[in-house]
Structures are given as C-alpha cells and as structure tokens.
Amino acid sequence: MKYANKLWFVAAGIVIWFAVYLNLERLTSLLFEATGISSVKETYARAIEFFVFEVPKVLMLLVLIVFVMGIIRTYFSPEKTRAALEGKPLFAGNIIASVLGIFTPFCSCSAVPLFLGFVEAGVPLGVTLSFLIAAPMINEIAVVLLFGLFGWKTALIYVSTGLFIAIISGYIIGRLKLERFVEDWVYKLKAGANNAEEEKTDFAFRIESGYAAVKEIVGKVWIYILIGVGVGSFAHGYVPEDFMAGLMGKSAWWSVPVSVLIGIPLYSNAAGIIPVVQVLLEKGASLGTALAFMMSVIGLSLPEAIILKKVLKLPLIFIFFGVVGFGIMLVGYIFNFIY
Amino acid sequence: MDIKILGVGCPRCKKLEQQVRNIVAENNIDASIDKVTDVQEMVGYGIMATPGLVINGKVKSSGITPKDEQVLNWIKEEMPQ
Numbered sequence: 010m011k012y013a014n015k016l017w018f019v020a021a022g023i024v025i026w027f028a029v030y031l032n033l034e035r036l037t038s039l040l041f042e043a044t045g046i047s048s049v050k051e052t053y054a055r056a057i058e059f060f061v062f063e064v065p066k067v068l069m070l071l072v073l074i075v076f077v078m079g080i081i082r083t084y085f086s087p088e089k090t091r092a093a094l095e096g097k098p099l100f101a102g103n104i105i106a107s108v109l110g111i112f113t114p115f116c117s118c119s120a121v122p123l124f125l126g127f128v129e130a131g132v133p134l135g136v137t138l139s140f141l142i143a144a145p146m147i148n149e150i151a152v153v154l155l156f157g158l159f160g161w162k163t164a165l166i167y168v169s170t171g172l173f174i175a176i177i178s179g180y181i182i183g184r185l186k187l188e189r190f191v192e193d194w195v196y197k198l199k200a201g202a203n204n205a206e207e208e209k210t211d212f213a214f215r216i217e218s219g220y221a222a223v224k225e226i227v228g229k230v231w232i233y234i235l236i237g238v239g240v241g242s243f244a245h246g247y248v249p250e251d252f253m254a255g256l257m258g259k260s261a262w263w264s265v266p267v268s269v270l271i272g273i274p275l276y277s278n279a280a281g282i283i284p285v286v287q288v289l290l291e292k293g294a295s296l297g298t299a300l301a302f303m304m305s306v307i308g309l310s311l312p313e314a315i316i317l318k319k320v321l322k323l324p325l326i327f328i329f330f331g332v333v334g335f336g337i338m339l340v341g342y343i344f345n346f347i348y
Numbered sequence: 349m350d351i352k353i354l355g356v357g358c359p360r361c362k363k364l365e366q367q368v369r370n371i372v373a374e375n376n377i378d379a380s381i382d383k384v385t386d387v388q389e390m391v392g393y394g395i396m397a398t399p400g401l402v403i404n405g406k407v408k409s410s411g412i413t414p415k416d417e418q419v420l421n422w423i424k425e426e427m428p429q
Binding site: 087114116119121122123129319320 | 387396397
C-alpha cells in the first residue's frame with residue numbers, strides 16, 4: 010500500500026472507531042431489544058447483557074491504545090533511554106527513568122541485558138531499578154482495562170501511584186548504596202558498541218509497528234479478556250455483594266499486606282488480573298486492597314526475580330522486593346483511607 | 349557466513365531463529381547459525397533488548413523481529429562478492 014493510502018486507511022479506521030465506540034451503548038441496547046433479552050427478568054439475562062456490552066468495549070479500547078502505543082514506542086528505544094539517563098543526578102534520574110519506563114519497549118526476558126547495558130553506561134543502580142520497576146508495572150493493557158471498567162480517574166491513579174512507587178523505591182535503593190550486592194563480574198564487564206546503523210524510520214514504518222503491536226498483543230490477550238469479563242459478568246449476579254468484604258474490605262487492616270504477599274508468587278499479565286480485580290471490588294473488596302493486589306501480581310514476580318538473580322545477589326533482590334512491596338502496601342493503605 | 353541469534357529463550361527469539369533458518373534454507377545460503385544464550389557474550393555485542401541478530405560479527409537488529417526481506421538484504425550485504 011502506498012504511504013498516502015496508508016494514512017487515509019488509518020484516519021478512516023479512527024473515525025469508524027469513534028463512531029462505533031461512542032454509540033456502543035445504543036447499538037447493544039438495540040441488539041438487546043431485537044433479541045428480546047431485555048424483557049427477560051432473570052439474573053442470567055443481565056449477565057449476558059453485561060458481557061455483550063463490556064467485551065467489545067474493552068477490546069476496542071485495547072486495539073486503539075495498543076496501536077497508539079505501538080507507534081509511540083518506535084520513538085523510544087533502550088539505547089535512547091540509556092543515553093537520556095547517563096550522567097543524571099539521582100532524584101531527577103529516578104523520575105526520568107520511571108517515566109521512560111512507560112514508553113520504552115520492554116519485555117521482562119530482556120531485563121538482564123538491559124540492566125547490564127544501563128550499569129555499563131554508568132547509570133546509577135537506583136535509577137536503573139526505577140526503570141525496571143516502572144516498565145512492567147505501568148502496563149498499557151492495565152491502563153486500558155482500568156479506564157474501560159472503572160473510569161479515567163482510577164486509570165490515572167494507577168499510573169501516578171505506579172510512577173510514585175518506581176521513583177521512590179529506586180531513590181531509596183540508590184541512597185542505600187547497594188552496589189556491593191551486584192554480582193562482581195557486572196562491573197568488570199566491557200560492553201561492546203552496538204554498531205547497528207539506525208534504520209531510517211518513516212511514518213509508514215511507525216504505522217506498521219502499530220499494526221504489528223495490535224496483532225501480537227491483542228492476538229495474545231483477547232482470550233483472557235473474554236474469560237475475565239465472562240467470569241466478571243456471572244459473578245455480577247450470582248455472588249453475594251459483600252462476599253469479599255470480610256476478607257478484603259476496609260475493616261480488615263491486615264488485608265493489604267496479605268494481598269501483596271499473595272500477589273508475589275501469582276504471576277499474570279494485566280489482562281488476566283484486571284477482571285479478577287473487578288469482581289473483587291464489586292463483591293466488597295476496598296479499592297486500595299484490590300489495587301495493591303493487582304500491582305503486586307503485575308509488578309512483583311518470581312520469574313523476574315529468578316532472571317535478575319543472574320546479575321543481583323540475593324540480599325539486593327530481597328531489598329528490591331521489600332522496598333517495592335512496601336511501596337505498594339503504602340498505596341493500598343492510602344487509598345483505603347481516602348475512599 | 350556466520351549468523352548468530354542472541355536471546356535467552358523468549359518466544360520472539362525462537363521465532364527469529366526459525367525465521368533465519370528458513371530464509372537460509374530457502375535461498376541455499378552457506379551459513380552457520382548459532383544461538384547465543386550467554387548474557388555476558390550478548391552484552392559484548394552491545395545489545396540491550398532481545399532477540400539480537402548478528403551477521404559476521406555485526407549487530408543488525410535488536411529487540412525486534414525484522415521482516416524476511418530485511419533479513420535477506422542483510423545477509424546479501426554480508427555475502428562475499
């Protein structure tokens with residue numbers, strides 16, 4: 010396809026997207042009328058309605074955001090991020106690293122080479138860890154789902170608290186001077202220069218990357234969304250409203266640390282965990298506790314710890330998990346206090 | 349020709365390895381293909397995201413799975429004239 014055609018194609022796609030998304034409620038209620046389901050009084054009918062409305066809504070949001078993020082990510086790369094962080098003072102470095110963590114393409118399987126690349130370039134340990142906390146925790150799929158299911162305020166809260174934890178945890182670890190707990194060979198390493206010539210990237214290539222991201226990510230998570238929303242819509246009508254209140258409600262002060270502890274060994278992508286969080290919230294869990302649980306599942310994971318074990322000694326891994334876990338708990342308590 | 353795929357075993361690394369093997373086989377290219385899983389060696393090439401593609405010691409890409417035509421072009425660039 011020619012470049013101009015591609016642009017028109019994308020523009021048309023976006024117009025259609027908004028036309029459908031903004032009228033989704035109307036379209037689905039027409040469908041409910043036509044099939045006669047809206048006149049059924051049983052609980053299962055409400056569950057089906059919920060499912061039929063939520064699934065296209067969440068999938069549409071996901072496609073749009075993943076597409077846009079796919080394009081934005083072509084402007085960032087680990088190399089550029091490293092260059093931006095070289096020689097930055099501690100606190101400013103933590104802030105920049107955390108923000109860049111949202112946009113830089115990152116997969117936890119690259120955590121070790123990335124860590125080495127950063128340290129090699131003289132980026133301080135605490136700043137590097139800020140990046141490694143923010144990158145997986147502030148996840149675009151999580152943002153989309155929170156936005157779609159709970160509204161923009163919750164999504165914003167999630168992003169800002171995630172940033173806060175990444176900045177503060179990295180800063181604290183930086184101040185503790187823990188370089189001795191990095192495996193000795195790391196600092197002796199001489200990284201080679203990456204002499205790959207930077208491919209010239211035109212906008213057509215960026216659009217391609219957007220498509221590729223949609224194909225890869227949406228292709229992988231749609232099934233979790235279907236299952237998650239499915240579970241959510243049936244819990245909707247069948248599980249009693251205050252089912253979780255005793256366990257994860259505000260009155261149970263211990264629920265925040267317990268949720269964080271349970272969340273560490275559980276490892277799920279954001280798409281799988283958020284519908285679960287939705288059910289928990291609906292059944293009486295408090296927002297802070299549910300949020301803490303979610304962040305722990307996404308941000309702290311055993312597989313990541315095992316990967317990092319190659320470059321970090323055990324005490325530093327414990328401190329890393331301890332500080333981040335503490336930060337998440339703090340957020341949980343703050344939210345339980347506010348709401 | 350000496351082709352190396354750098355990666356610890358993420359799905360995309362396996363995909364790239366398979367892709368390169370197919371391209372080499374289809375075009376009857378005389379090349380040895382090695383998988384590099386040692387992190388220290390990886391860092392020696394200066395890459396920070398996997399999978400990395402190295403042809404004759406030169407880093408061609410990192411963090412992406414390039415298109416078939418692109419990989420073939422890189423291979424042709426490195427072919428002895």
